[in-house]
Amino acid sequence: MLKILKIFFIAFLLLTLSGCSVISGLFGGGNTNLDIPDIHKGTEGLKMSFEKNQPLSSYKVTDAGTPITITVNLENKGTSVLAEDTTIVVNADKSYIALDNDRSNVVLQGITERYSKGESAKLTFTGMIQPLRLSEDTTIVSVNACYRYSIEGHYSVCIDTDPSNIKTQKKACSSADNNKLGSLGGQGGPVGANKIEVVLNPRLNTLKPQFMVYVKNFGSGRAFDAFASPATLCSSGLTDSSALNIVYVTAKLADKEFKCSPNPIVINPEDENFVICSNDGFSVSTDTASYSSSLIVYMVYDYFDSISQEISLKKVKTTN
Amino acid sequence: MKKLILILVLIVLLYGCTNNNNRDTIENFRTGTGGLSVSFIPNHPPAKVYVRNGEVNEVSIGINLKNLGAADITGGALVLSGYDPGILAIPSYRVFTASDDLVGKSAFNPQGGFNSFDFNGAVNLPAMGDRYSPNILATACYDYSTFTELSVCIDPDPYLTKPRACTPSNIASSGQGAPIGVSKVNVEPTKGRTIFQIFFKNFGNGDVFSSAYGSARCLPNGGGIDERQELDIIIVRKVKLGNQDITANCKGMGWGSVRLNNGENFIYCTYDTQGTDSYQTVLSVEMGYSYRITTSRSLEIVKLP
Numbered sequence: 001m002l003k004i005l006k007i008f009f010i011a012f013l014l015l016t017l018s019g020c021s022v023i024s025g026l027f028g029g030g031n032t033n034l035d036i037p038d039i040h041k042g043t044e045g046l047k048m049s050f051e052k053n054q055p056l057s058s059y060k061v062t063d064a065g066t067p068i069t070i071t072v073n074l075e076n077k078g079t080s081v082l083a084e085d086t087t088i089v090v091n092a093d094k095s096y097i098a099l100d101n102d103r104s105n106v107v108l109q110g111i112t113e114r115y116s117k118g119e120s121a122k123l124t125f126t127g128m129i130q131p132l133r134l135s136e137d138t139t140i141v142s143v144n145a146c147y148r149y150s151i152e153g154h155y156s157v158c159i160d161t162d163p164s165n166i167k168t169q170k171k172a173c174s175s176a177d178n179n180k181l182g183s184l185g186g187q188g189g190p191v192g193a194n195k196i197e198v199v200l201n202p203r204l205n206t207l208k209p210q211f212m213v214y215v216k217n218f219g220s221g222r223a224f225d226a227f228a229s230p231a232t233l234c235s236s237g238l239t240d241s242s243a244l245n246i247v248y249v250t251a252k253l254a255d256k257e258f259k260c261s262p263n264p265i266v267i268n269p270e271d272e273n274f275v276i277c278s279n280d281g282f283s284v285s286t287d288t289a290s291y292s293s294s295l296i297v298y299m300v301y302d303y304f305d306s307i308s309q310e311i312s313l314k315k316v317k318t319t320n
Numbered sequence: 321m322k323k324l325i326l327i328l329v330l331i332v333l334l335y336g337c338t339n340n341n342n343r344d345t346i347e348n349f350r351t352g353t354g355g356l357s358v359s360f361i362p363n364h365p366p367a368k369v370y371v372r373n374g375e376v377n378e379v380s381i382g383i384n385l386k387n388l389g390a391a392d393i394t395g396g397a398l399v400l401s402g403y404d405p406g407i408l409a410i411p412s413y414r415v416f417t418a419s420d421d422l423v424g425k426s427a428f429n430p431q432g433g434f435n436s437f438d439f440n441g442a443v444n445l446p447a448m449g450d451r452y453s454p455n456i457l458a459t460a461c462y463d464y465s466t467f468t469e470l471s472v473c474i475d476p477d478p479y480l481t482k483p484r485a486c487t488p489s490n491i492a493s494s495g496q497g498a499p500i501g502v503s504k505v506n507v508e509p510t511k512g513r514t515i516f517q518i519f520f521k522n523f524g525n526g527d528v529f530s531s532a533y534g535s536a537r538c539l540p541n542g543g544g545i546d547e548r549q550e551l552d553i554i555i556v557r558k559v560k561l562g563n564q565d566i567t568a569n570c571k572g573m574g575w576g577s578v579r580l581n582n583g584e585n586f587i588y589c590t591y592d593t594q595g596t597d598s599y600q601t602v603l604s605v606e607m608g609y610s611y612r613i614t615t616s617r618s619l620e621i622v623k624l625p
Binding site: 290 | 407447
């Protein structure tokens with residue numbers, strides 16, 4: 001009898017628990033949420049660093065010269081893929097260091113929803129430190145990276161067809177919601193939009209949306225015209241000032257292409273730089289209820305970045 | 321054990337007694353402030369919808385309509401807004417008619433008419449970013465009417481000192497089975513004439529507008545509602561005292577309409593009395609209008625990598 005009562009009690013307990021949201025969630029009855037990260041953020045592109053002790057901070061240089069190994073850690077921390085023409089060049093004063101090979105190409109995947117870290121690689125360059133004339137000296141080894149990068153910024157924008165709040169009809173969203181675009185922190189690359197202003201120009205019974213996209217170089221490097229190849233950029237492009245600070249910008253509002261002007265834009269690091277994106281054939285009737293739409297801003301540029309390290313050199317005599 | 325059985329029997333008996341008390345009550349359905357209730361069907365769609373490239377990503381938005389008032393709904397429109405049609409390709413409206421069974425509460429249908437509508441469509445993936453989070457609004461515009469019956473006392477000669485069947489007094493009401501109704505009637509008896517100050521009120525959360533153009537004005541292609549012309553207007557179709565139509569004796573209506581100010585306004589109606597004996601009668605007011613009610617819910621569409 002006691003056994004039967006126990007079984008009944010356990011059955012009752014299970015039935016009660018199965019009604020709970022915790023249990024029903026486990027069995028698929030509750031609300032489930034997939035964790036899909038927003039990758040279009042951040043201000044980093046290709047991150048470079050020297051491998052520890054490669055090069056060393058100081059070398060003892062013999063009369064026959066001393067071997068040197070320079071290893072560069074590369075990590076693509078942005079969203080763009082680094083293609084085959086991504087060029088890494090080691091610069092060293094040839095009178096001090098003779099490198100066997102001073103450049104290399106690398107392909108690295110960017111961060112994606114599945115790979116939150118992006119791809120990384122190590123590049124090793126070897127060479128010989130030339131015999132010194134002085135007993136002590138210093139030199140600088142620098143590594144330049146030249147790569148093409150593109151970013152996509154995804155934003156929710158409100159097309160407020162009654163910005164003056166004349167109508168009494170409830171609105172799904174309002175112009176004030178667009179204020180959140182007033183401060184943006186990068187879209188997964190060193191150059192991106194730092195601010196977007198949504199302008200709804202009133203016409204007769206219609207509104208013409210325009211977007212002022214402020215472009216900023218968040219990184220420590222320099223942007224260059226994307227139509228100059230990264231390989232050329234790392235060789236001689238730095239001398240071509242006409243290609244400096246040039247970024248191409250395009251935009252799309254839902255399924256409508258928006259042209260941005262000027263395109264490309266020359267970004268002055270000391271100033272606010274913006275493009276105005278508009279679509280001549282697109283307007284919204286003021287009879288339409290206000291709605292949320294999706295704005296995507298694309299930017300393409302070449303980027304030049306550099307790291308360097310000073311090396312102390314000390315002459316030593318070799319004993320035979 | 322006997323005690324337990326006794327208690328159970330008592331509970332059952334008591335339960336039966338309380339239910340019996342209500343069983344034969346004839347409910348007055350012309351109470352409350354309900355009209356058409358609009359609500360999103362829970363989990364239809366879920367709060368988060370996942371979409372994927374290369375697939376047909378269908379979305380269905382379900383709306384429940386329930387007539388919580390006492391009048392039948394014979395025409396109206398249900399409009400969805402708040403989303404970009406370039407991203408969410410779903411129909412933006414649906415017209416409903418008498419055949420959609422949105423009848424008012426009555427003895428035959430104490431719950432009121434109920435219907436559900438699905439708005440089916442698809443997500444245009446290339447047009448959206450990684451996420452799209454619109455706030456969807458469901459707006460219903462419908463023609464409605466309110467029929468008010470209030471018991472009032474008529475005293476043809478209030479200055480006479482003699483016993484009375486009733487004494488005129490002001491009446492307050494909290495709704496007559498519709499979002500628009502009479503909130504108060506001030507009764508002022510004078511010799512040979514009784515003056516009624518009838519207050520109208522928007523009891524609901526929605527907007528009232530003239531029914532002259534029909535609720536189809538809510539439709540996207542209807543050009544919206546010309547709010548300066550039509551908003552806050554109710555048509556007072558008839559004011560009766562007993563069987564006598566006193567609409568013509570009412571002031572404060574332009575072409576039979578009253579414009580509410582901050583959701584309220586009033587008219588004056590007069591009734592010429594005869595004799596000297598006071599009596600109880602029914603003041604009935606019939607109103608017609610279109611009503612707009614909006615509800616919203618957020619939706620998040622997430623693109624799967």
